[in-house]
Amino acid sequence: MSKKIDEEKNLDIARIQKQLYKIKTNEVFEGDLGEFLYNLGARHSVSSFFLISPLFTAIAHLMKQSYITAIASLVEQSIFYSSLVANPSTGKTTAMSIVKKALYTIERYQNIPRNKSNLLNAGTVEALLNHLESNPCLVSFYDESSTFMYSFGLYKSSDPKFDRSVYLELYTGPMGYDRTLSNVRHYINTPRFNLCLLEHMSDYIDFIKMEKSSRDDGLIQRFHICAPEPKYFTSREMMALPSVKYSLSVLLFIIGILNQEQVNYQLNKQAHDLFCDVYDEYKIFTKKFGEVCDMFLTALAGKTASQILRISMFIHMFKKAHLLVVQIRNMPGDKIDTNKINNKLEAFLKAFSKQKEHYNTISEESLKKAISLVEYFNKTKLCFAEYDNVNYEQRFPEILEKIYQNYLNKKEISSFTEEFLYLAKKILLFPTDETLSLKINELNQCLKKGILKDQIINVANKLQKMGLGKVFSRESGGKRPNTFFQKLSKDEVIDNPVVIYQLENLKINI
Numbered sequence: 001m002s003k004k005i006d007e008e009k010n011l012d013i014a015r016i017q018k019q020l021y022k023i024k025t026n027e028v029f030e031g032d033l034g035e036f037l038y039n040l041g042a043r044h045s046v047s048s049f050f051l052i053s054p055l056f057t058a059i060a061h062l063m064k065q066s067y068i069t070a071i072a073s074l075v076e077q078s079i080f081y082s083s084l085v086a087n088p089s090t091g092k093t094t095a096m097s098i099v100k101k102a103l104y105t106i107e108r109y110q111n112i113p114r115n116k117s118n119l120l121n122a123g124t125v126e127a128l129l130n131h132l133e134s135n136p137c138l139v140s141f142y143d144e145s146s147t148f149m150y151s152f153g154l155y156k157s158s159d160p161k162f163d164r165s166v167y168l169e170l171y172t173g174p175m176g177y178d179r180t181l182s183n184v185r186h187y188i189n190t191p192r193f194n195l196c197l198l199e200h201m202s203d204y205i206d207f208i209k210m211e212k213s214s215r216d217d218g219l220i221q222r223f224h225i226c227a228p229e230p231k232y233f234t235s236r237e238m239m240a241l242p243s244v245k246y247s248l249s250v251l252l253f254i255i256g257i258l259n260q261e262q263v264n265y266q267l268n269k270q271a272h273d274l275f276c277d278v279y280d281e282y283k284i285f286t287k288k289f290g291e292v293c294d295m296f297l298t299a300l301a302g303k304t305a306s307q308i309l310r311i312s313m314f315i316h317m318f319k320k321a322h323l324l325v326v327q328i329r330n331m332p333g334d335k336i337d338t339n340k341i342n343n344k345l346e347a348f349l350k351a352f353s354k355q356k357e358h359y360n361t362i363s364e365e366s367l368k369k370a371i372s373l374v375e376y377f378n379k380t381k382l383c384f385a386e387y388d389n390v391n392y393e394q395r396f397p398e399i400l401e402k403i404y405q406n407y408l409n410k411k412e413i414s415s416f417t418e419e420f421l422y423l424a425k426k427i428l429l430f431p432t433d434e435t436l437s438l439k440i441n442e443l444n445q446c447l448k449k450g451i452l453k454d455q456i457i458n459v460a461n462k463l464q465k466m467g468l469g470k471v472f473s474r475e476s477g478g479k480r481p482n483t484f485f486q487k488l489s490k491d492e493v494i495d496n497p498v499v500i501y502q503l504e505n506l507k508i509n510i
Contacts, residue, residue, distance in 0.1 A: 009202050009205075012202070012205050013087075013201050013202055013205065016201070016205060016383060016384060016386065017087075017201060019383045019390075019392065020227050020229075020380065020383050021229040022392045022393070023376060023379045023380060023383065023392045024376075024392075024393070025049050025228050025229075025376060026369075026372050026373075026376070028052060028315060028369055028372075028373055029315075029318070029319065029322075029369075032322070032326070033318070033319060033322040034048075036244075036245070036246075036322070037051060039241050039242065039244070040098065040244075040248060041091075041095070041098075041231075042233050042237065042238060042241055043238060043241055044091070044094050044095075044098060045091060045094070045232060045233040045238060046091035046094050046095050046098070046231075047091065047095075047228060047229075047230055047231035049226070049228040050084060050086070050090075050091050050092065050094075050095035050226075050228065050230070051095050051098065051099065052082075052226055052373075053082035053083065053084040053095075053196055053224065053226045054082075054084070054095055054096045054098075054099035054100070054141060054196045055099055055318075056080050056082060056224075056311065056314050057080050057081075057082055057099070057139060057141070057194050057195065057196035058099050058102070058103055058139070058194075058252055059080075059252070059255055059314045059317060059318055060078045060079055060080035060139075060194045060310075060314060061078075061103075061118065061137065061138075061139035061192075061194040062106075062252055062255045062256040062259060063078035063255060063259040063263075063313070063314075063317060064078065064137050064192055064256075064259055064260075064262075065077075065078070065137075065190060065192065065259075065262040066078050066259045066262055066263040066264070066265065066313075067173070067262070067263075067264060067265070068264070068265040068266065068267075068309055068310065068312070068313045068362070069264060069265075069266055070266070070267055070272060070275055070279075070309055071272075071275075071276065071279065074279075074306070074309070076173075076306050076309045076310045076313075077172070077173025077192065077310075078173070078192065078259075078310070078313065078314075079170075079171055079172075079173050079192060079193070079194055079310070080194050080195075080224070080310065080311075080314065081167075081171060081194070081195045081196075081222045081223045081224065082195070082196050082197070082223060082224045082225075082226065083145055083196075083197045083198070083199055083204070083223050083224070083225045083226065084096070084196070084197070084198050084199070084226050084227075085198075085199050085200070085201060085204045085225060085226065085227040085380075086200075086201065086227060086228075086230055087200065087201050087230075088200060090230035091230060092198045093143055093198060096141050096143065096196065096198060098248065099141075099248070100119065100141055101249075102247070102248040102249040102252050103118075103119060103139075103249075103252065104117070104119070105247075105249040105341065106249055106252060106253050106256060106341065107119075109253070109341045116135075118135065118137060118138055118139060119138075119139055119140070119141065120138050120139075120140060121140050121141070121142055121147075122140070124163075125163045125166045125167075125181065126181050126182055126184070128140075128166075128193070129166070129177075129179065129181065129186040129188065130186070132177075132186075132188045132191045132193065133186060133187070133188050136188055136189060136190055136191045136192060137191075137192045137193075138192075138193050138194075139193070139194040139195070139196075140193070140194070140195050140196070141196045142195075142196070142197045142198065143198050144197075144198065144199065145197030145198060145199035145203070145204070145207075146199065146203055148195075148197055149197075149207060164219050166179065167193075167195075167219060167222075168218065168219055168222070170191055170193045171222045173190075173191075173192060174190075174191065175189075175190055176188065176189055176190065176191075177191050197223075201227070204225075204227075204384060205384060207220070208220065208381065208384035208385050209384075209385070209386075211296070212296045212385045218299040218303070220381070221296075221299040221300050221302075221303045221381075222303065224307065224311075224374070224377040225377055225380045225381050225384065226376075226377065226380065227380050227383075227384075244339065245325075245329070245338065245339075246325045246329070246338040246339060247338070247339050247340060249340070249341060250325065250338050250339065250340065250341060250345070251318065251321045251322060251325065252321075253341045253345070253346075253349075254320075254321040254324055254325070254349055255317050255318070255321050257346065257349040257350060257353055258317070258320070258321075258349065258352070258353045258359060259317075260353065261353070263356055263359075263360050264360060265313050265316065265360050265361075265362055266360060266361055266362065267312070267361075267362050267364075267367060268361050268362065268363055268364065270363075270364040271312070271362055271363060271364040271366070271367040274364055274367055274368070275305070275308070275309065275367060278304075278305055278308060278371060279305040281397055282301050282302070282304045282305045282397075283301075283302075283305070285297075285301035285397070285400050285401075285404070286298055286301045286302040288404050289301060289400075289404065292404070292407040292408075294403075294407070296385060297400065297403065300378060300381060301400065304374060304378060307374050307377075308367070308370045308371050308374045309370075311370040311373055311374060312362050312366050312367045312369075312370035313362065315366045315369050315370055315373075316362040316363070316366040317359075319366065320359045324349075324352070325338050328345070328348065336348060374396075375395065375396040378396050379392055379396055379399070382399065387403055388406070388501055389402075389406070389500065389501040390402070390403070391496075406501065409466065409502065409505065419455075420459055420462070421506060421507065423451070423455065423456055423459040424459055424462075424463060424506050425506065425507075425508060426443060426447065426456075427443065427456065427459060427460055427463060427469075427485055428463070428468065428469070428487065428503075428506070428508060429508070430443050430446075432487065436486060436487040436488075436489060437484045437485070437486050437487075438484060438485040438486075438487060439482055439483075439484055440453060440456050440457060440460065440482070440483040440484065440485065441453065441482060441483075443456060444456055453483075457471070457483055460483075460485045463485070464485075466502050467496075467499060467502065468488065468499065468502055468503070469485050469486055469487050469488055470485070470486040471483065471484070471485055471486075472484050472486060
């Protein structure tokens with residue numbers, strides 16, 4: 001029995017992984033900064049995209065109480081929950097260690113002892129809240145997400161939903177947090193908790209499916225799931241890399257100093273106009289999936305715009321830190337070392353941080369990068385949730401619209417009569433020449449008595465709406481125009497999962 005379960009699990013992994021690796025991963029950072037991240041990963045034989053989850057978690061942590069505003073009243077805090085999912089020995093732990101090492105380097109410079117570190121993996125919710133009371137800005141990096149996910153209610157024999165609700169509320173970045181746990185009242189002023197998890201493919205498949213089937217509370221929708229194809233480097237490739245110009249710890253240190261005091265980030269005019277369009281688009285999807293009672297996609301669509309806004313802030317800040325490093329390296333006179341954190345660097349940054357107007361405005365380019373990255377994260381969630389017939393080469397809104405139309409088609413198909421199914425099969429399977437054009441009159445003559453031409457045309461029009469062909473008319477020597485149904489070609493069927501899905505609903509075996 002156990003062997004059979006293992007075989008089924010391996011098949012699940014192979015099937016989902018095949019789809020995951022079809023999802024395009026656009027580079028978040030380009031030019032010199034993109035090259036820096038590539039070399040940083042390659043030096044440790046890790047894909048640079050593996051760094052995104054722990055890196056953005058670290059950036060969010062270092063931005064502390066800073067926030068971004070948009071539209072009339074939308075405010076998003078500097079909080080990022082993420083999961084890096086991959087098979088064993090692909091570099092997950094290495095990627096996380098690179099970022100953690102940079103954070104520990106900053107804390108050593110700041111004389112923060114390890115037992116007072118801001119990096120903390122609490123075993124229970126109670127432990128986390130106790131630590132947040134004394135230090136409201138904490139970050140957790142779990143090497144195994146199951147350690148985190150299965151800790152809910154661990155020592156209380158209680159409903160895990162209560163513990164989950166704590167993380168749900170902390171994700172919002174509240175002004176204050178007041179909760180009584182185990183007869184102890186906790187009050188935390190402006191808590192900021194960031195979280196990064198690592199997980200194997202098999203465990204995450206179970207986790208996502210469980211969340212989807214249980215009409216979840218939306219906790220999984222707060223997580224940005226990253227599952228890129230791993231990249232492997234040979235020893236010679238690693239040794240051939242150029243020497244570093246600056247360090248990750250310096251870049252992150254810059255972000256921390258520039259956000260020691262709260263900063264209000266805003267989009268520039270072009271970025272704000274684009275964000276308004278994105279916001280409206282996903283609100284419509286939230287409404288649509290609520291109407292068809294898909295709570296998984298309702299929550300996913302509902303969170304997307306705010307996640308884009310947050311991530312635009314992180315992308316912007318990392319790019320700004322890089323620009324400052326370049327500026328420092330090019331300054332005349334006494335040079336400041338950009339390979340390690342030092343007093344001269346700190347003094348320069350503190351002076352610069354007094355001019356927040358020089359770095360608190362986010363460009364349209366950074367917002368577009370955020371949109372692209374969130375689309376990748378969301379496609380990954382869909383892949384783990386195994387929605388039917390998804391074409392991952394499409395943009396995410398197009399995918400959502402297809403899924404929504406599938407829901408509508410299912411409702412319509414459930415109301416199809418036996419007569420409709422009979423005529424649909426006849427239209428789609430009736431032999432034609434190489435033009436694939438079916439003359440309705442010819443089909444009508446071959447059918448049983450009692451079937452009218454108009455009935456066939458009505459069914460053909462419905463098939464056209466389903467994307468299974470096209471109805472058109474052609475003049476015929478002064479007589480009444482003939483009605484035709486143009487079938488899809490073999491390639492148009494095979495290359496379109498939505499068409500295949502529709503044909504299966506009509507009980508037509510491809």
